[in-house]
Amino acid sequence: MFSLALHGGAGTIARTALTPQLEAAYRAALTDALAVGTAVLGGGGAALDAVMATVSHLEDCPLFNAGRGAVFTHDGTHELDAALMTGADRRAGAVAGVTGVRNPIQLARLVMERSEHVLLAGVGAEAFARAQGAAFAGPDYFHVALRHQQWLEAKAAGRVQLDHGSGSLPASLPASLPDPARKMGTVGAVARDQYGHLAAATSTGGMTNKRWGRVGDTPLIGAGTWADDATCAVSCTGHGEFFIRYAVAYDIACLMEYRGLSLAEACRVVVHDKLVPVGGEGGLIAVDALGNVALPFNSEGMYRAWRTAAGEEGVAIY
Ligand code: ASP
Secondary structure, three states: OOEEEEEEEEEOOOOOOOOHHHHHHHHHHHHHHHHHHHHHHHOOOOHHHHHHHHHHHHHHOOOOOOHHHOOOOOOOOOOEEEEEEEOOOOOEEEEEEEOOEOOHHHHHHHHHHHOOOOEEEHHHHHHHHHHOOOOEOOHHHHOOHHHHHHHHHHHHHOOOEEOOOOOOOHHHOOOOOOOOOEOOOOEEEEEEOOOOOEEEEEEEOOEEOOOOOOOOOOOOEOOOEEEOOOOEEEEEEEOHHHHHHOOHHHHHHHHHHHHOOOHHHHHHHHHHHHHHHHOOOEEEEEEEOOOOEEOOEOOOEEEEEEEOOOOOEEEEOO
């Protein structure tokens, strides 16, 4: 018995902006990613390996704001954040603001397994990546046309913005995406394996036109990523500053541990009762020790897919 949930970002995903062709592409990508993680768990694999495989797959897909499809910074580069955590022993690894690393989630795992640290940032993290033989890619690999266009628009407007969407299907893209200041990206996965262990992984390019080394919630353990076998595994997506300030992922675990709430109830309290009143737009995916899955969001949509312990599968956007 195992459970898996994944997300490809939450935010304003207007139905009018998503052509049938692009929606089909997103659904296919989510379905593929679910199959990747399910194959690991179905073959008796560990939750950690399942979330790693799922998030690595999503990082390679230009549709999502992580890895290859990451958004542009103010300086026209890509600064990637990623984190993972294992529920059995609360080990964790994370990287923030790394450039040129092909799969930041794999670097986060190297931090967890081959360093004595939890979070490495910037040039230091890149030096560690080189020392460990992690795969790098040049700027061309990360140059996705729509991301570049979003960056030019954000720069011209002088704003920092959260983006989802893709430039991999230029023919199918709408001429202008609605409400660009409120779009988000990021990918993540949570799993419970057949041995009862939980794991979570999250990866993002952050916000378009970000500068000054801005880091969001994704690589911060307890904010965007969390796992503890006693309670739950959580991966968040949304306006990172709010998720940091409200310690969203850990708060869900706390509500379960200290107040005895169910996973679904804890998610509802945090995503709707706490974040909505303060304008903290976004969502998350979570799985508990029994394999229950929750996928709450307070935004218009969240790219997501799941497979429950009972074997039910789904893919959804709205
Ligand atoms: N939470 C991410 C960040 O603030 C963005 C996102 O989820 O789209 O960096």
